[in-house]
Amino acid sequence: MSEPTGPVLLRFDHASLAYGRVRVVEDVHGTVHGGEAVALIGPNGAGKSTLLRAVLGLVDVVSGGIEVLGSTPARARREVAYVPQVDTLDAQFPVSVGQVVLMGRYRDVGWLRRPGARDRAIADEALDAVGLAERKDDRFGTLSGGQRQRVLLARAIAQQPRLLLLDEPFNGVDAVSQQALLAALRRLQDDGAAVAVSTHDLALAHLACDEVCLLNKHQVAFGPTEATLTPELLRAAYGGQALELAGDSVIVAR
Amino acid sequence: MRYLLEPFGSPFMQRALAEALLLGAVAAVVSVFVVLRRLAFVSDVLTHTVFPGVVIGFVVAGTSGIVWGALVFAVLSAVLITVLAARSRVTEDASMAIVLTGFFAVGVVLVSRQTSFTSDLTAFLFGRILTVDRQQLVVTAVIGAAVLLLLALLGKELLFRAFDPAGAEARGYRVLALDLVLNLAVALVVVAAVRAVGTVLVIALLVVPAAAGRLLSDRLAGIMLIAVGTALLAGWLGLVASWQASVNHGLRLASGATVVLVLVVLYGAAAAIATVRKVRA
Amino acid sequence: MSLLQDGYARRALIEALLVGALCGLVGVQVVLRRLSFFTMAMTHATFPGVVLAALVGVDLLLGSGLFGVLVVLGVSWLTTRPRSDSAAAVGVVLSAGFALGVALLSAQAGFTRDLSAYLVGSIVTVQVGDLVKTALVLAAVALTLALVGKELVFGAFDRGGMVAAGYPAGRLDLLLLLVVELTVVTSVPAVGTIQAVALIVAPAAAARLWSDRIGPTTVLAVLLGMASGVLGLAVSQAYEVAAGAAIVLAACGFFVLSVVVAPVVRRRPVPLGVG
Numbered sequence: 068m069s070e071p072t073g074p075v076l077l078r079f080d081h082a083s084l085a086y087g088r089v090r091v092v093e094d095v096h097g098t099v100h101g102g103e104a105v106a107l108i109g110p111n112g113a114g115k116s117t118l119l120r121a122v123l124g125l126v127d128v129v130s131g132g133i134e135v136l137g138s139t140p141a142r143a144r145r146e147v148a149y150v151p152q153v154d155t156l157d158a159q160f161p162v163s164v165g166q167v168v169l170m171g172r173y174r175d176v177g178w179l180r181r182p183g184a185r186d187r188a189i190a191d192e193a194l195d196a197v198g199l200a201e202r203k204d205d206r207f208g209t210l211s212g213g214q215r216q217r218v219l220l221a222r223a224i225a226q227q228p229r230l231l232l233l234d235e236p237f238n239g240v241d242a243v244s245q246q247a248l249l250a251a252l253r254r255l256q257d258d259g260a261a262v263a264v265s266t267h268d269l270a271l272a273h274l275a276c277d278e279v280c281l282l283n284k285h286q287v288a289f290g291p292t293e294a295t296l297t298p299e300l301l302r303a304a305y306g307g308q309a310l311e312l313a314g315d316s317v318i319v320a321r
Numbered sequence: 322m323r324y325l326l327e328p329f330g331s332p333f334m335q336r337a338l339a340e341a342l343l344l345g346a347v348a349a350v351v352s353v354f355v356v357l358r359r360l361a362f363v364s365d366v367l368t369h370t371v372f373p374g375v376v377i378g379f380v381v382a383g384t385s386g387i388v389w390g391a392l393v394f395a396v397l398s399a400v401l402i403t404v405l406a407a408r409s410r411v412t413e414d415a416s417m418a419i420v421l422t423g424f425f426a427v428g429v430v431l432v433s434r435q436t437s438f439t440s441d442l443t444a445f446l447f448g449r450i451l452t453v454d455r456q457q458l459v460v461t462a463v464i465g466a467a468v469l470l471l472l473a474l475l476g477k478e479l480l481f482r483a484f485d486p487a488g489a490e491a492r493g494y495r496v497l498a499l500d501l502v503l504n505l506a507v508a509l510v511v512v513a514a515v516r517a518v519g520t521v522l523v524i525a526l527l528v529v530p531a532a533a534g535r536l537l538s539d540r541l542a543g544i545m546l547i548a549v550g551t552a553l554l555a556g557w558l559g560l561v562a563s564w565q566a567s568v569n570h571g572l573r574l575a576s577g578a579t580v581v582l583v584l585v586v587l588y589g590a591a592a593a594i595a596t597v598r599k600v601r602a
Numbered sequence: 603m604s605l606l607q608d609g610y611a612r613r614a615l616i617e618a619l620l621v622g623a624l625c626g627l628v629g630v631q632v633v634l635r636r637l638s639f640f641t642m643a644m645t646h647a648t649f650p651g652v653v654l655a656a657l658v659g660v661d662l663l664l665g666s667g668l669f670g671v672l673v674v675l676g677v678s679w680l681t682t683r684p685r686s687d688s689a690a691a692v693g694v695v696l697s698a699g700f701a702l703g704v705a706l707l708s709a710q711a712g713f714t715r716d717l718s719a720y721l722v723g724s725i726v727t728v729q730v731g732d733l734v735k736t737a738l739v740l741a742a743v744a745l746t747l748a749l750v751g752k753e754l755v756f757g758a759f760d761r762g763g764m765v766a767a768g769y770p771a772g773r774l775d776l777l778l779l780l781v782v783e784l785t786v787v788t789s790v791p792a793v794g795t796i797q798a799v800a801l802i803v804a805p806a807a808a809a810r811l812w813s814d815r816i817g818p819t820t821v822l823a824v825l826l827g828m829a830s831g832v833l834g835l836a837v838s839q840a841y842e843v844a845a846g847a848a849i850v851l852a853a854c855g856f857f858v859l860s861v862v863v864a865p866v867v868r869r870r871p872v873p874l875g876v877g
């Protein structure tokens with residue numbers, strides 16, 4: 068874990084979030100720099116997805132604030148990419164892998180215009196970065212779950228984001244795809260982008276993330292991975308769902 | 322071949338054919354989005370909510386008022402349905418069904434105040450494609466061109482939203498606005514079709530072509546091509562069938578309904594091909 | 603009540619009450635299962651059955667009923683086709699049914715008075731025989747729902763759990779679809795093909811806004827259905843408008859009123875639909 072070198076791309080300032088009048092996440096506080104990856108960890112219903120949506124400006128911040136790329140979430144959204152959970156998508160939908168990746172360019176192409184040669188080149192490069200260039204003309208639904216997740220990451224990369232948000236990207240992903248996803252994320256970080264990923268996978272957080280935000284409706288802890296994923300803090304976040312194993316390792320139920 | 326071209330010797334049949342092909346092509350393109358977004362029910366709702374507009378337009382300004390009345394109600398109901406679908410207190414399908422029948426009942430109440438109740442009702446519901454005049458063709462062409470232009474310009478955004486609504490929202494698209502655009506496109510097709518095929522049968526043009534395309538292709542372009550081809554073929558063969566049946570076989574068949582039946586038969590053929598393919602695979 | 607002065611008005615009133623109760627009863631299941639579009643398709647697609655029955659000269663209820671069974675089977679078959687989703691399948695069946703009905707009818711000597719009767723209903727012309735039929739159907743449907751109601755609700759809430767518990771879920775689905783079909787066919791003479799769905803969905807959806815429990819919702823739906831029938835009939839007599847449409851508008855009116863009033867009276871947020 069190197070010292071943070073990039074500028075602060077994502078800053079939570081005691082942010083509390085609500086759907087209507089129901090508060091769902093309380094008091095998140097911390098920063099993420101360019102080149103860093105932060106893992107959002109917590110049990111189901113802890114507010115991980117809500118926090119990601121708030122960074123996109125789609126959930127109301129009722130107190131405190133969230134600063135994205137030095138601006139408001141809504142204004143920064145053009146430079147923020149979001150990778151949805153793959154199982155929310157219709158596997159029967161008649162789009163090709165290439166079309167899905169090209170969707171990442173639509174916002175930059177703009178209304179009323181068609182993607183040009185440069186957009187296609189960027190999309191091809193992004194698909195290559197996740198190792199699926201040869202599947203470009205296949206239908207999206209014919210791919211495995213892990214491969215679909217890689218395609219969605221390629222779509223996000225094609226967007227050339229400075230901040231990348233991923234919602235449970237490693238759920239049901241095969242080992243090959245996981246390696247490809249991690250490599251592609253690493254490359255984005257090397258280019259100076261920040262990454263926020265919600266996950267259940269503690270091992271992965273150790274492996275790929277510099278920072279961890281432990282959540283359970285409120286922030287339990289926010290800090291460097293090794294210092295945050297301690298048995299005490301995990302028990303605090305997961306409550307009875309945490310199981311202690313030999314000494315200092317802890318596993319958590321989904 | 323002569324059998325298939327013979328009916329179109331007279332000007333009124335030529336106009337009917339032109340209207341059927343125009344409407345078929347435009348509706349088929351829209352139907353691709355209808356099927357991808359699973360908007361079959363919404364389309365059905367729009368075909369019925371336009372009905373009171375048709376009646377009011379007719380009462381106020383005669384046959385030339387129909388299009389304008391329909392247009393006003395099409396826009397109104399497209400907005401209403403878009404909003405209802407987004408934030409409905411009861412389940413979406415229930416509120417749709419209630420809007421559909423409520424609007425339709427208003428139309429029926431209005432027609433029932435007319436003296437020529439029965440014949441007016443059937444004309445509004447089933448249309449009269451054989452009495453299409455030049456002006457109607459122009460109206461259809463203009464509305465059709467507007468719809469196609471709308472879809473050509475916003476096609477990629479509509480596709481994105483259909484495939485991944487959460488992703489589109491995250492990307493900053495106003496999903497509600499995109500939904501409104503598509504609902505408006507559907508409503509405009511209903512308006513264009515209302516005098517020729519009537520409000521009730523338009524639903525077939527808005528669902529069946531792309532449903533057939535979907536059975537045979539996994540690709541958007543393929544679905545689009547098959548849908549348009551199916552609709553054009555149905556328009557042509559349907560008119561031939563209804564003309565030949567009534568002229569040579571003494572069997573009167575309503576033209577609009579026959580076009581729809583041919584369309585359904587073509588869908589059946591597509592389903593059969595898809596089944597055979599699946600068995601072989 | 604001027605409604606009760608002569609025989610046809612009395613018969614119309616009884617029919618309105620019976621059909622209203624029947625629709626309200628079945629409507630709760632339709633709303634719980636989100637079957638509105640299917641119900642809509644049934645109302646359209648049984649139309650050729652009516653025409654065929656009239657051509658052949660058999661009982662119209664029987665004709666449309668038998669045809670409706672075909673439609674139910676058609677929808678369930680199409681839904682299982684590769685790459686075909688149920689909404690498109692229902693849309694295709696709906697179009698096919700209605701077009702077939704219109705084509706068949708046009709083969710007769712032009713469109714007749716009968717057609718508009720089936721499209722928009724003609725409750726004022728019901729005969730004693732119709733009343734008996736409606737009453738029998740109401741009894742049969744009520745009995746069916748009394749016997750397997752709790753299983754149907756279970757299936758509406760958690761179909762997966764139902765299969766896991768060893769119920770014949772497929773057959774129960776089919777049973778419900780047939781009950782809906784029977785209801786549609788029975789209420790068509792009163793309110794017409796296109797509008798029958800409103801009398802089924804609107805009272806139940808309105809009742810749903812007042813209660814979160816199945817029992818009270820059903821009772822209220824039945825009452826609202828009957829009230830719509832009576833109110834619509836009265837309005838239609840007073841203002842000389844189509845009776846079926848007036849009944850439907852009354853049902854829609856109760857629904858709109860419930861949307862506005864129920865949350866205020868209940869003083870808590872109404873849940874966004876039920877699973």
